Amino acid sequence: MTTRPIALVTGASRGLGRNAALKLAARGTDLIVTYRQQAAEAESLLRELQALGAQAVALPLDVGDSAGFPAFAEAVRSALGRHWQSEQFDYLLNNAGTGINVAIAATTEAQFDDMVRVHLKGTFFLTQALLPLIADGGRILNVSSGLARFSLPGYAAYAAMKGGIEVFTRYLALELGPRRIAVNTIAPGAIATDFGGGAVRDNAQINGLIASQTALGRVGLPDDIGHVMAALLSPDLGWVNGQRIEASGGIHL
Secondary structure (H helix, E strand, C coil), X not given: CCCCCEEEECCCCCHHHHHXXXXXXXXXXXXXXXXXXXXXXXXXXXXXXXXXXXXXXEEECCCCCHHHHHHHHHHHHHHHHHHHCCCCEEEEEECCCCCCCXXXXXXXXXXXXXXXXXXXXXXXXXXXXXXXXEEEEEEEEEECCHHXXXXXXXXXXXXXXXXXXXXXXXXXXXXXXXXXXXXXXXXXCCECCCHHHHHHHHCHHHHHHHHHCECCCCCECHHHHHHHHHHHCCHHHCCCCCCEEEECXXXXX
16 A cells, blocks of 8 residues: 555646646655646656656546546556555546637537536546545545636636536535545636647737736746645645635736
8 A cells, every 4th residue: 555645637748737746746646647649748747757756657538528437437446556556546636628719709519518528527527437536535626717707808618617617616525525525626827838829828918918917927837836736635735625726826806
């Protein structure tokens, strides 16, 4: 049996998921990380995690394909037994997702349905499939967005899903209370990653506009969010439950 906690981080081959995995490893956590297509990037992450002293495994997962969740849960169960001689893991970070920036008038049903599958249905039923594998006293962290609090044109479909995630988080926290599993939501602001085509990172005009509307005077960096994600999954914040934590540097206050 392992004496180190084990976290499962979805969408960890890049961006915030990758950063959170590294921060968790630095805190003494072992990892199961998932990727959809970027197998080489996932393997590179494994080497970085192992260099930090963590035992780590990468598994493929498409969060938009709920029919594959039972098989994924079995793959997780197998990995736990093979690598950790354990039947359960401790922390779940539902991070994987895609973005969309289309006006309501131009949004197609196919685009909307894709957001539902990936962000809302995916998070709901993946969590359901993994619940038997999460240890009592564990922690779950779902990822929302600052866009669920303030509104910008073009993000209605995406933000509506994140609003649903925030409600789901509260209900999940209530229903898992008897198992002492705390559930929270982190809502990042605009972060300089390749998410959404990297516009916040690469477009100086967008970057400057966001910085001008943020109390701390800059856009967020992956480290800003990874540290918060790791902290919210730690026992140090064990009494924080059913909450939405925005990490945005104070945008649109």
